[in-house]
Every structure is written in C-alpha cells, then in structure tokens.
Amino acid sequence: MADGPPETAGRGHLIISALGITQILAWGSSFYLPAVLAKPIAEATGWPFALVIGGLSVGLLTAGLVSIRVGYLIDRYGGRPVLAASSILLALGLVGLATAQSIAFYVAAWLVMGVGMGAGLYDAAFSTLGRLYGQRARGAITTLTLWGGFASTVCWPLSAYLVEAVGWRDTCLIYAALHMTVTLPLHLFVLPREETLGGKLPPAEAASPAVEDQTVAVPHRTFIFALLALILTTAGIIATIWSVHLITILQAGGIGLAAAVGLGALIGPSQVGARVVEMMAGNRHHPIWTMTAAVLLVAVGMALLWQGFPIPAVALISYGAGNGIFSIAKGTLPLALFGGKGYAILMGRLAMPSLIAQSAAPSLGAFIIGTMGSPAALAFLALLGLFNVAAVGLLWHISRQARAVVAV
Numbered sequence: 001m002a003d004g005p006p007e008t009a010g011r012g013h014l015i016i017s018a019l020g021i022t023q024i025l026a027w028g029s030s031f032y033l034p035a036v037l038a039k040p041i042a043e044a045t046g047w048p049f050a051l052v053i054g055g056l057s058v059g060l061l062t063a064g065l066v067s068i069r070v071g072y073l074i075d076r077y078g079g080r081p082v083l084a085a086s087s088i089l090l091a092l093g094l095v096g097l098a099t100a101q102s103i104a105f106y107v108a109a110w111l112v113m114g115v116g117m118g119a120g121l122y123d124a125a126f127s128t129l130g131r132l133y134g135q136r137a138r139g140a141i142t143t144l145t146l147w148g149g150f151a152s153t154v155c156w157p158l159s160a161y162l163v164e165a166v167g168w169r170d171t172c173l174i175y176a177a178l179h180m181t182v183t184l185p186l187h188l189f190v191l192p193r194e195e196t197l198g199g200k201l202p203p204a205e206a207a208s209p210a211v212e213d214q215t216v217a218v219p220h221r222t223f224i225f226a227l228l229a230l231i232l233t234t235a236g237i238i239a240t241i242w243s244v245h246l247i248t249i250l251q252a253g254g255i256g257l258a259a260a261v262g263l264g265a266l267i268g269p270s271q272v273g274a275r276v277v278e279m280m281a282g283n284r285h286h287p288i289w290t291m292t293a294a295v296l297l298v299a300v301g302m303a304l305l306w307q308g309f310p311i312p313a314v315a316l317i318s319y320g321a322g323n324g325i326f327s328i329a330k331g332t333l334p335l336a337l338f339g340g341k342g343y344a345i346l347m348g349r350l351a352m353p354s355l356i357a358q359s360a361a362p363s364l365g366a367f368i369i370g371t372m373g374s375p376a377a378l379a380f381l382a383l384l385g386l387f388n389v390a391a392v393g394l395l396w397h398i399s400r401q402a403r404a405v406v407a408v
C-alpha cells in the first residue's frame with residue numbers, strides 16, 4: 001500500500017486490519033443479523049415476521065438519512081471519533097433489541113442501530129481511509145473490502161451457533177459486548193487521533209497536477225455525481241432484493257432448499273475471489289474499469305438466471321464476483337473522479353439515496369414476488385442490471401468529455 005501522511009505511513013497495515021475486524025463485526029451484527037435471527041425472534045415473541053424483517057428496513061432508512069451528516073463529521077474531525085461512536089451506537093441498539101418486549105421498542109432499537117450503521121459501515125470506513133490517505137486510498141479501500149467480504153462467512157455461522165446455544169436475546173447482548181470490548185478499542189487506539197488531522201485534509205491530499213487532471217471539470221461535476229448516485233442506488237436495490245429473497249426465488253425455479261442454500265453459499269467466495277483479483281491488478285487501471293466489470297458481471301448473472309440457464313452456479317458466481325468488486329468501485333471511483341478534497345462529504349451524499357432505496361427494497365421484492373411471481377422478480381433484477389450497464393456506458397462518455405479519465 002502506498003504511503004499515507006507521516007502520522008499513518010508506518011501504521012497502514014495495522015489501521016486496515018483493525019478496520020477489517022470492526023467491519024466484519026459491524027456488518028455481521030447489523031445488516032446480516034436478521035437473516036439468522038428474524039425467524040427465532042418472530043417465533044419467540046409472536047411478532048409478525050414481516051415486521052421483524054422490517055426492522056432492517058428502518059435501520060437502512062435511518063442510515064441513509066444520517067449519511068450526509070456523517071460525511072460532514074468525518075470530513076471535519078476524521079474517522080476516529082465517528083467510528084468509535086458507531087461502536088457505541090451499535091452496542092446500544094443491540095441491547096435495545098435484546099431487551100425489547102414490544103414491536104414498537106424493537107423498531108426503536110433499529111433506529112439506534114441505523115445511526116450506528118450509517119456511522120460505521122463501508123461508507124464511513126471508506127471516507128476515513130480517503131481522509132487519511134487522499135488519492136492514495138485506493139489500495140487501502142480494496143484491502144478493506146477483502147476483509148469485509150468475510151462478514152457473512154464469519155457471523156452467520158456464529159449467529160446460528162449462539163441462537164442455538166443461548167437464544168436470540170443473549171446473542172444480541174454478546175454482539176453488543178463485542179462492540180464495546182473489540183471494535184470500540186480498535187477504533188480508539190489504532191486509528192489516528194483527531195488532533196493529528198487538525199480538522200484539515202491530510203498531507204497526502206496535496207495532489208500533483210497529474211492527479212488534478214484526472215478529476216472532473218467543474219461544469220460536469222453535478223451531472224456525473226447524479227449519474228454515479230443513480231448507479232449506486234440501482235446496484236443497492238439489486239443487491240438487497242437478491243440477498244433477502246435469493247432462497248425464495250431459487251426454490252420457485254424448482255431448486256430444493258438444500259441446493260438453494262448451497263448455491264447461495266457460492267456468492268461469498270465469488271465476492272472475495274474477485275476482490276483478490278482486483279487487489280492484485282487494481283492499481284494498473286482506472287477505477288471506472290472496475291465499475292464496468294462489476295455492472296457487467298451482475299447483469300450477466302441476473303440475465304442468465306432470468307433466462308433459466310441450466311447451470312445456475314455460473315450465474316451466481318458471475319453475480320457474486322460483480323457484487324464483490326462493485327464495493328471497491330463504490331469507494332474508489334468517486335475518489336478518482338472528484339479527488340480527495342471533501343471525499344467524506346461526497347461519500348455521505350452518494351450513500352443517502354442508495355441506503356434509502358435499500359430500505360424499501362425488501363418490501364418491493366416481496367411485492368413483486370407475491371403479485372407476479374419469482375420470474376417477474378428475476379426479470380426486474382435483470383433489467384435493473386442492464387440499466388446499470390447503460391448508465392456506466394454513459395458515465396464513460398461524459399467522463400471522457402470532462403477529462404476525468406486519463407489514459408484509461
């Protein structure tokens with residue numbers, strides 16, 4: 001990884017490893033939590049399953065609403081205090097879930113969780129790395145997504161084991177304890193202190209003329225920002241609908257439950273494998289190539305499933321690989337197009353529409369499946385994927401006009 005500012009140059013691997021561990025626990029105890037706990041919660045409490053799942057939608061909506069403010073805070077104070085606050089908020093939210101005796105209290109706990117998600121998941125972590133390393137953050141962001149790819153691999157089995165061993169309420173309390181004893185200390189004692197950054201952009205942001213030439217010319221910034229936000233939002237809808245309804249859609253296509261679970265398990269390794277390839281070769285090309293490959297792979301995967309390709313594993317591997325490197329492009333392409341100045345604020349603005357759309361995506365997917373069937377849901381996802389391919393093509397064209405991509 002390229003050197004960062006003097007305060008972080010010798011600690012790069014330690015910083016990224018610490019953030020990697022905290023990202024695994026943050027994702028596993030929030031976004032991925034209902035996949036394992038929703039059914040036990042509904043069975044134990046008698047609350048409607050749809051409302052239990054809806055807690056995640058409330059959390060994502062809240063995360064979207066606070067994302068811009070989170071970006072401003074990271075831009076002003078650095079990532080350390082914001083990420084530390086996310087650990088505390090996620091812990092409080094998990095304690096709220098564990099002690100909830102009514103659905104109203106349960107939903108209120110997800111509101112707290114949502115603020116913690118907005119302040120502690122990828123967008124905040126990417127913003128932190130962008131602030132620390134400026135234009136040199138690409139390698140750090142790529143490596144961090146490699147860590148994050150193991151969140152479901154680690155936390156789904158852990159959650160399942162804990163639910164069987166101690167029940168869903170104590171599972172939430174154990175995750176809360178992990179945030180207070182693992183993620184909070186890592187954020188506080190490994191990330192640089194805010195006074196190190198002095199409320200200003202770090203030294204790494206002193207861009208050379210070559211770097212400045214790669215950023216978007218002022219007249220094109222608004223249009224490219226809007227187009228990029230649309231691409232991120234569409235991709236977020238696809239990923240959320242697919243992650244929530246994958247098993248249902250595969251079973252509706254005649255695949256048994258065990259086989260559907262096995263096929264779904266291919267996505268995680270595909271994401272990680274694609275990220276490894278990107279990590280090995282990513283610095284040799286502009287991030288718009290990564291974005292292009294990501295949307296193409298996702299679109300191909302969805303289109304193959306829609307058309308009933310006889311080997312669904314190929315389609316799921318294609319989707320998983322695309323979704324895996326999309327996470328990298330999501331953090332690195334805005335940095336390349338707009339530069340490091342105000343990167344945290346930019347990431348907050350880009351995250352807001354995507355997270356709000358993701359909060360509605362599970363219900364949208366359920367509506368399509370319930371009214372028109374799983375084939376219609378696959379058609380919808382495939383069309384969204386093809387739309388993103390066209391949108392990235394337009395981004396190529398506009399970026400070239402704006403001289404945002406040099407020697408691609």
